[in-house]
Amino acid sequence: MTKTGAKKILEIKNLQQHFGSPSNPIKAVDGISFDVYEGETLGLVGESGCGKSTTGRSIIRLYDITGGEIVFDGENVHGKKSKNELKKFNRQMQMIFQDPYASLNPRMTAGEIIGEAFDIHGLYKDKKERRAKIQELLEAVGLNKEHANRYAHEFSGGQRQRIGIARALSLDPKFIIADEPISALDVSIQAQVVNLLKQLQKERGLTYLFIAHDLSMVKYISDRIAVMYRGKIMEIGKADDIYNHPVHPYTKSLLSAIPLPDPMSEKRRQRIQYKHTEVDESATYHEVGDQHYVYGTADLVKTWVANR
Amino acid sequence: MSKTILEVKDLRINFKTYAGLVHAVRGVNFDLKEGETLAIVGESGSGKSVTSNALMKLIPQPPGIYESGQILFNGRDLVPLTDKEMSKVRGNEIAMIFQDPMTSLNPTMKVGRQITEVILQHKKVSKDEAKKRAIELLTQVGIPFPEKRYNQYPHEFSGGMRQRVVIAIALAADPKLLIADEPTTALDVTIQAQILELMKEIQKNSQTSIIFITHDLGVVANIADRVAVMYAGQIVEYGTVNDIFYNPKHPYTWGLLGSMPDLDNDTDELLRTIPGSPPDLTNPPKGDAFAARNEYAMAIDYEQEPPMFQVSETHFAKTWLLHPDAPKIPLPDAVAKRIEGYLAKEAQEND
Numbered sequence: 028m029t030k031t032g033a034k035k036i037l038e039i040k041n042l043q044q045h046f047g048s049p050s051n052p053i054k055a056v057d058g059i060s061f062d063v064y065e066g067e068t069l070g071l072v073g074e075s076g077c078g079k080s081t082t083g084r085s086i087i088r089l090y091d092i093t094g095g096e097i098v099f100d101g102e103n104v105h106g107k108k109s110k111n112e113l114k115k116f117n118r119q120m121q122m123i124f125q126d127p128y129a130s131l132n133p134r135m136t137a138g139e140i141i142g143e144a145f146d147i148h149g150l151y152k153d154k155k156e157r158r159a160k161i162q163e164l165l166e167a168v169g170l171n172k173e174h175a176n177r178y179a180h181e182f183s184g185g186q187r188q189r190i191g192i193a194r195a196l197s198l199d200p201k202f203i204i205a206d207e208p209i210s211a212l213d214v215s216i217q218a219q220v221v222n223l224l225k226q227l228q229k230e231r232g233l234t235y236l237f238i239a240h241d242l243s244m245v246k247y248i249s250d251r252i253a254v255m256y257r258g259k260i261m262e263i264g265k266a267d268d269i270y271n272h273p274v275h276p277y278t279k280s281l282l283s284a285i286p287l288p289d290p291m292s293e294k295r296r297q298r299i300q301y302k303h304t305e306v307d308e309s310a311t312y313h314e315v316g317d318q319h320y321v322y323g324t325a326d327l328v329k330t331w332v333a334n335r
Numbered sequence: 336m337s338k339t340i341l342e343v344k345d346l347r348i349n350f351k352t353y354a355g356l357v358h359a360v361r362g363v364n365f366d367l368k369e370g371e372t373l374a375i376v377g378e379s380g381s382g383k384s385v386t387s388n389a390l391m392k393l394i395p396q397p398p399g400i401y402e403s404g405q406i407l408f409n410g411r412d413l414v415p416l417t418d419k420e421m422s423k424v425r426g427n428e429i430a431m432i433f434q435d436p437m438t439s440l441n442p443t444m445k446v447g448r449q450i451t452e453v454i455l456q457h458k459k460v461s462k463d464e465a466k467k468r469a470i471e472l473l474t475q476v477g478i479p480f481p482e483k484r485y486n487q488y489p490h491e492f493s494g495g496m497r498q499r500v501v502i503a504i505a506l507a508a509d510p511k512l513l514i515a516d517e518p519t520t521a522l523d524v525t526i527q528a529q530i531l532e533l534m535k536e537i538q539k540n541s542q543t544s545i546i547f548i549t550h551d552l553g554v555v556a557n558i559a560d561r562v563a564v565m566y567a568g569q570i571v572e573y574g575t576v577n578d579i580f581y582n583p584k585h586p587y588t589w590g591l592l593g594s595m596p597d598l599d600n601d602t603d604e605l606l607r608t609i610p611g612s613p614p615d616l617t618n619p620p621k622g623d624a625f626a627a628r629n630e631y632a633m634a635i636d637y638e639q640e641p642p643m644f645q646v647s648e649t650h651f652a653k654t655w656l657l658h659p660d661a662p663k664i665p666l667p668d669a670v671a672k673r674i675e676g677y678l679a680k681e682a683q684e685n686d
């Protein structure tokens with residue numbers, strides 16, 4: 028899966044992440060492959076339980092993977108690593124979580140939360156320097172320096188998510204995995220946070236893996252989208268192609284279920300039900316357009332393309 | 336015209352708290368016809384749940400206070416009813432569905448019994464008849480193998496299936512009015528679409544009236560006949576679903592519509608947002624509660640609360656922008672462009 032011009036920052040090759048007993052494993056991630064290019068946003072969508080969070084968590088090393096390979100910036104993420112190499116990796120890749128209530132310690136101030144990682148990495152040891160960096164981060168996410176001394180519980184949901192974003196930015200990472208960062212927020216606040224993420228990406232050249240189940244926001248924020256179902260990526264391609272020319276029946280079904288703020292088109296809505304077809308060993312990714320890949324057997328994909 | 340089943344007049348609900356009196360619902364008026372769906376939409380904290388809980392008399396007192404207002408259900412005011420009188424209305428004539436199905440389900444009781452209990456409580460039928468009806472209900476809400484499912488516990492069901500069970504329980508006594516408070520917010524879009532279809536089908540078959548609370552405008556467009564947009568404890572715009580989506584008049588409604596990305600949105604444009612956050616309801620601001628977040632606010636917005644201006648026979652909005660002397664503000668570009676797009680698509684569709 029290539030994209031001309033841009034550099035691959037992340038390569039996922041046949042990633043597997045199984046839970047439970049080896050005799051009866053839960054195949055949360057069941058052999059997925061994709062690349063992420065520097066400076067882009069790759070959206071990862073699919074219904075709950077399909078393996079999105081597990082994918083993100085495996086990439087950031089929260090789990091030892093069951094199989095496959097994850098290459099970040101040319102280096103094998105799950106290969107043997109010295110403490111220093113690990114620290115370097117941790118600085119470059121950060122995560123933003125869904126629940127701005129659960130992911131921040133209520134007994135810490137915003138400043139403490141944002142600066143927590145500085146000590147581990149021996150950064151900004153000078154108090155003044157540290158304060159200045161925290162202030163810069165608060166301002167970058169649309170808060171101000173007065174907020175540094177307030178406790179997490181004193182903030183609204185949207186403000187907390189801004190603190191979560193500032194914390195993720197604190198070590199100047201290149202790559203951010205955002206796991207449903209707006210799902211718990213109100214629509215108008217969602218728009219504020221999404222605008223912020225877009226603006227930070229532009230200013231800092233960040234690369235995002237944006238995990239979500241709200242497909243309209245994903246379409247808006249992503250350059251490319253991967254559609255996941257039962258531990259596998261069914262279709263991946265440019266956001267416009269996934270939305271306007273989907274090939275896999277699962278993608279079509281998912282798209283047919285998104286309600287739009289247009290009552291007249293809602294009256295006509297025809298939901299497409301998805302019936303899963305089991306595939307044999309020969310199933311793989313087939314190129315169906317520029318940067319557009321669909322998972323299936325050669326025959327199935329041929330039929331899907333014909334019905335497009 | 337079908338008959339009016341519910342009329343809410345000047346409903347005001349306060350809560351006594353340590354921080355002071357919270358004015359959660361501040362003079363809400365609406366009505367609902369038989370077989371009609373009214374969607375209530377607004378940001379969190381705008382008073383949607385308090386309003387709907389108030390209709391069921393589920394506001395705990397204290398700390399809650401029914402400050403004023405009438406809830407006329409088939410012409411009879413529910414506000415002065417005792418708990419005992421109210422328990423005959425609840426479940427029987429008005430039923431409610433919540434976001435989290437587990438708030439309505441008993442985890443230690445088999446699903447079938449939870450349905451038959453409601454039937455037996457409200458209808459004079461034998462146990463066998465109740466069971467037969469329960470299985471019918473499980474079938475109706477789309478639960479496969481209803482006879483087997485009848486004997487299972489809630490934890491044996493997925494989130495979407497649990498919400499179907501809750502709907503089956505709500506329907507058990509053939510209520511005239513179904514109140515659904517964010518019933519699909521926690522569900523996947525595909526499951527949400529199924530639940531919405533189910534509710535519409537139920538309504539078609541039994542002329543149930545529905546109050547559907549949500550913060551998702553896509554869901555509103557899908558399910559509503561009429562829409563009430565709530566802000567800071569008040570309805571600020573009220574009209575048919577077409578009035579609200581194709582001819583919105585309140586700047587708050589513009590903000591809500593603009594902050595939703597559209598599948599055709601130009602992704603280089605930032606989304607329109609509503610700056611700031613809703614006011615503190617212990618001390619609601621003087622004038623128009625939305626003024627501080629409204630880029631079109633005028634001097635009077637900080638002085639005097641706007642009345643509901645009538646836009647058409649069906650459409651009302653509470654904003655001074657509709658006063659004859661106010662400057663004519665055109666729809667924000669992003670919202671106008673989108674509506675044009677929808678209308679153009681519709682014209683094409685009709686060709």
Ligand SMILES: Nc1ncnc2c1ncn2[C@@H]1O[C@H](COP(=O)(O)OP(=O)(O)O)[C@@H](O)[C@H]1O
Pocket residue numbers: 046047053054055073074075076077078079080081082
């Ligand atoms: N730590 C774990 N132990 C066992 N099973 C897990 C664990 N984490 C996730 N799973 C299972 O893996 C599957 C994928 O979960 P997840 O990645 O969280 O999905 P998503 O984020 O798409 O909702 C689910 O069936 C889930 O129950």
Ligand SMILES: Nc1ncnc2c1ncn2[C@@H]1O[C@H](COP(=O)(O)OP(=O)(O)O)[C@@H](O)[C@H]1O
Pocket residue numbers: 350351352357358359377378379380381382383384385386398616
């Ligand atoms: N039991 C209560 N005590 C004090 N305040 C309450 C109580 N219940 C609700 N409120 C307040 O009433 C307002 C409206 O809340 P709610 O109706 O739940 O909003 P929504 O459902 O629109 O998100 C909020 O400011 C909320 O904090």
Ligand SMILES: [Mg+2]
Pocket residue numbers: 079080081
């Ligand atoms: Mg997840």
Ligand SMILES: [Mg+2]
Pocket residue numbers: 383384385516
């Ligand atoms: Mg609520």
